[in-house]
Amino acid sequence: MTLDAKIPSGPIELAWDKARFDMKLVNPANKRKHSLIVVGSGLAGGAAAASLGELGYNVKCFCFQDSPRRAHSIAAQGGINAAKNYPNDGESIYRLFYDTVKGGDFRAREANVYRLAQISVHIIDQCVAQGVPFAREYGGTLTNRSFGGAQVSRTFYARGQTGQQLLLGAYQALERQVRAGTVTMIPRTEMLDLIVIDGQARGIVARNLVTGELSVHIADAVILATGGYGNVYYLSTNAKGSNVTASWRAYKRGALFANPCFTQIHPTCIPVSGDYQSKLTLMSESLRNDGRIWVPKMKGDQRSPDQIPEDERDYYLERRYPSFGNLVPRDVASRNAKAVCDEGRGVGKSGLGVYLDFFDAIARVGEKTIRERYGNLFDMYQRITDEDPYKVPMRIYPAIHYTMGGLWVDYQLQSTIPGLFVLGEANFSDHGANRLGASALMQGLSDGYFVIPYTVGNYLATNKFKKVDASHSEVQSVVAAVQQTTDKLLSIRGKRTVDSFHRELGKIVWDYCGMARTAQGLETAIGKIRALREEFWQNVTVPGSGDDLNQSLEKAGRVADFFELAELMCIDARERNESCGGHFREEYQTPDGEAQRDDERYSYVAAWGYRGPGNTPELTKEPLEFNYVHPSQRSYK
């Protein structure tokens, strides 16, 4: 198989204009005759469903939560990037593009990233018009701040709740279309399989989570905006319901899965406090703008932080990276935190933590200003830890936060299955091996508001759609397969809970395919994952029945898919004999411990194809070309 990314020819600045002009359009009167399915209602899905509804398409939007407003985009805190250059500090579309390609450690597709940077400016405008209450200056203009890994102030924000406000903007736009009758919103309903007929994605099979009823939905195209797969680690900053099931079922129906091992560990999360821990809480990385990260110089130093004098503290990021200091990209900050903790200099009961200290910032700008900037984050920290971060330094530790890998898509955001489009975190395309802060919101909204409305139209205008209904034999066989899996999970009645399997799986993936990886460790992990998966299918217990709300059953289906994904992540990580971004192979590092890429051999996207149960997946490579930003070793010193 060869992969055609369909990147427009000619200069990168004009690529998106050219692509849009080359697209076929759907006559306005014909739009309502086309039905579209959008799975997921976060920034990408909500924005897509709303925008497609506005164009007049007949849209059905699905989410597993009780309301589209719950999607996990809501939890994003820090902000959204845009190349507006309002602060007059040297920002430009090209710089945002450059920073994103470099920050992604040269494993992203240039053309997609350039388009993202171009569109970024329109996103802010759209959101402002919707009534998103971005932070403002006294004069009424929009405020910006600098954010993890950037030397310009290009981040727009709404207190520490930017994701919430942007999502509510998209949600309100979506509800407006529900009112207009162009979008049917179907909440508490989970996509469990994809229907592919004659090589085209033509619909989904979904399960109503309240009644257990399976339903078939046929459409001319299916758009997945189902988020990332960080919950494969069990402990992550993702919402408890975030899962890979929709993407995974698409993978098993023929869509390629790209770079699954590219996962992001966020440096600033509240450390784990006990075995019961169900998830990890992120503290926005905007805190690194004012907080200073340090650990004691001495191993096993048990003194309380205020008892450790200045010259016995190691501000290790400022020491190692004088030009970026505490603002180095996430992968670098995380790896360094792990390194100092591995040396035995970690803080807190578990020794897995570093200090994030606001003492100097409070002395400089005053507690009031700090409260204005981060008040809700400080309150959240205090609620969880019972410590006052205005007085005692925060303790933080890295945690899984985002997954750069996802379903492979071309420049049109179409997967390898015609008619299946993938948006937002669920696709792989824009962040390479590491995502910069405040870029996830940007990508989700870019894909949803400004890319898919064009590209899906081109697909609809250039393809024919045979009439299909639920009685089609292929539809029937997909429904039967879904029913069989559900029945199977309910019938095992073993001894172990779904969560106990998920925890154990998460520990394996974290230990061997987390912040640092080795070929041997990955081999071990694959063996362990397979053995545990086998036990799962023989010994899991799912109480209750399939015809009412059954949260254990929902979890069981998702964990079953995580098992298969976990193995693919390890296979991908083992195959990539280099370190890049969030993928750090211990065998491949520079003498001073930085990630060492191998552009000669690994400058490609690894796209994996499913070949049936028990078979090794097939690897197809999409070579990456860098015509604008020339690969160099990232240096933040």
Add this chain to the structure above:
Amino acid sequence: MKLTLKIWRQKTHKDKGAFVSYTVDHVDPEMSMLECLDVLNETLTERGEEPVAFEHDCREGICGSCGFMINGVAHGPERATTVCQLTMRHFNDGQELVLEPWRAKAFPAIKDLVVDRRSFDRIIESGGYISVSTGQAPDGNTILVGKETADQAMDAAACIGCGACVAACPNAAAALFTGAKIAHLSILPQGKPERDRRALHMVAQMNAELFGNCTNIGECTGVCPKEIPLEVIATMNRDYLRASWKKREDLEATIPPATEWSANRT
């Protein structure tokens, strides 16, 4: 520490519910209320019993999924805290906690602690937005919004739609929720053109749902995890009154409340 959890169990909305008491040993003070329920659920599952169904997702206090009454108080005893962020250190060894779902006619029961809050979505659907389609927006800085105004709008916009305000209200009114959205949008210049229509439509929808009327008791703001101020209700009333003085003949009918769950509806 050891706690007794007296929890409302109800299999479906058709079944009759009842309280069942469970003892949870080894409750760690650092745990959240939901983690405490996780621990109980693991035990129940291992015994082959159905775990307690409760709604949750982000567990960071922002998605608005979680929420139930703890000893008669929505989201429990801590101010400005959802149950996912409520740590067990606020309770004492040996204490009994009574957990029950939001109780309101407009929030029909689904199972155990889970209720149907689609009435909130319908209120937003009826007019809780600014009508601007993708692509129509002018440059962000052409609309100037003073810092105080932006802050005030943000205070109202912080609502997470959890439903605690309704659950705490003796009338089961949705005035704080509806008022928060009306205030957020009508304070901002972008929201002014639709101010009247929005208030009329949203209030009409709120009245069409099975919520009660607001009698200015203030329990809602007291339990609100985002501390939405009571003033938003005054804003709603003012906007509604203002709009009602102007004749309107193009108002749309309210949305009929749906109570069934089926993905096969079109």
